[in-house]
Amino acid sequence: MSQIIEHAGLEFGAVGEGFGPSDVEVKFMSQHYRQPKAGYWVALVDGQVAGCGGIACLDPANGSCELRKLFVSAHYRGRGIGKALALHCLQFATEQAYQQCYLGTLSSMKSAIHLYTSLGFKRLVEPFCGSIHDGCDVWMLKSLAMNADKNFISA
Template sequence: MKTPQHVEIRLIKAEDDMAIKRIIEQVGREFGAIGEGFGPSDAEVSSMSQHYSELSGYAYYVATVEGQVVGGAGIAPMDAVTQTCELRKLFVLPNARGLSIGRKLSEACIEFAKSANYQQCYLDTLSSMQAAIALYKKLGFTQLKAPLAASEHNGCDVWMLKDLL
């Protein structure tokens, strides 16, 4: 899959829900992000299209390679006072890595966040996800010493923030 014919980044549709749920669970297991305190255990995972399409300030993108969903990432509001959003659930299947899909998904999310007038973008992740952390740094995220107060995932051990202005 390293030389795909067609990579597409688009907003999630209802027919993508089962595929993205499997991807989130599979990649979560790969990195030990299972159980309470991690994104794969969130209730929204079973119906991502509904959760992200019906609410203002939310967006979830999927990446497809040759028509198959291989990853996804989303934006959701986190703190209305500081106009901070959260980059959520960036997961890419192992056989689709190395194709800049994580970067493309992240860039789509950041562009959406800017268009929704967010001022900052927060994320939490695991120190074992070194490739993701390197990508986030290239995209302008800086590492924090602790999670933001509104953070929901107490199992994560890396917290990052990007100014969007």
């Protein structure tokens, strides 16, 4: 996993302090994501690690989580793996009763931004308070709150 994250960091210029691939947790993922209401998943293709991504609490006071370190190996991109991982992470976040999901990314990650937009993320004008990834230049937020209309049927 750490190789995929670190290679993507190099590929897109996300290197150094303020970028997810440089976080200390990259070398200790299983320890970091054992926290309550957090999780990290790996996508396998024919037994090979193809991608990874996770959810961690960002601000418990406002019910926000962060979609973290969602990366797909260059060899496996374009196969829907990133979307499947993102959907799995968002489903987990909803099950954990988070109200909103934040992410930071780079403007150079055009395919990722397109994916996030298609999943209902909206761009923010500045980073979310509490995020440690200040090297990102694109910030997005998605509401996870249930739509009240879904609880009713037409008569």
